[in-house]
Amino acid sequence: MSDHPNARKLAFHGAGAVTAVVVAGLLLSGCGTAPEPDAAAKPSASSSDRAFNDADVAFAQAMIPHHQQALEMARLADGxxxxxxxxxxxxxxxxAQDPEIRTMRSWLKAWGKPEAPEGSAASGGHGGHGGGGEGAGSMAGMMSEQDMKALAALRGKAFDRKFAELMIAHHEGAVEMAEAERKNGRDATARKLADDVVRTQSAEITExxxxxxxx
Structure with missing residues (x-):
């Protein structure tokens, strides 16, 4: 029966059909690989969430109260x-600084970290203007309560002079903290914000x- 011409023809067509199915399957499987780059791109958010270190956390935890005090100083200028x-x-x-506070709070939440370091005075504000000393640590440039009260008691040119003096010291502290983040931080977004702080606040120091x- 295997020698019958029709049998040989059927066998040939059957083999051809199997080959066609295999080829089609390979083509489909090849086409199925096309979406993989998109699928691979999706985990980037979660991987970036993991791409942070202690320096990033310390930067956000210190810069939030630092920015908050700058906003307090700015509010004193009214009137x-x-x-x-x-x-x-x-x-x-x-x-600039109010949106940056919200951004840094979102980082800490995503990282599962508290807004203030454990055992710290969450309100900050101590360490004296000028910062930069060992006592000031990551809170470089923060004004003391006495500094803030003295500023609030002034008006006109006296206020402008004192405000400029204190804000220069405050900004210098922020730049110092941002430069440390640029050097030691890992999170790309945090380092980008540090770049922005260095650029904008250095320009404001000049002004x-x-x-x-x-x-």
Missing amino acids: RAEDAGVKKIVADVEK LKKILGRF
Whole structure:
């Protein structure tokens, strides 16, 4: 029966059909690999969540109260500041730093970390202006309670002068903290914010020094 011409023809067509099915399967499996780059891209968010270290956490935990104090200083300018340059710095601080606080809080939440380090004074504000000393640590440039009270008691040019002096020291502390993050941090987004802090606050330090030069 195997020698019958029709049998040989059926066997040939049967083998051809099997080959066609195999080839089609290979083509389909090859096509099925196309979406893989998209699928691989999706875990990037979760992987970036893991790509942080202690320096990133310390940066966010310290910079949040640091920014909060800068906003407190800016609010004191309402009804007290006279110099147009000071008023512009105040507006820039409020525009930049409030959103940055929300951003850093979102990082800490995603990382499963508290907003303030355990055992720390969550309110901050101690360490004296000028920062940078060992006692100030990551809170470099923070104003003391006495500094804030003295600033609040001033008006007009006296306020503008004191505000510029204190904000220069405050910004210098922020730049110091941001430079440490750029050097030691791992999270790309945190390091990008640190770049922004260094750039914008260094420029504001230059403007504040020009303001002092007018007195």
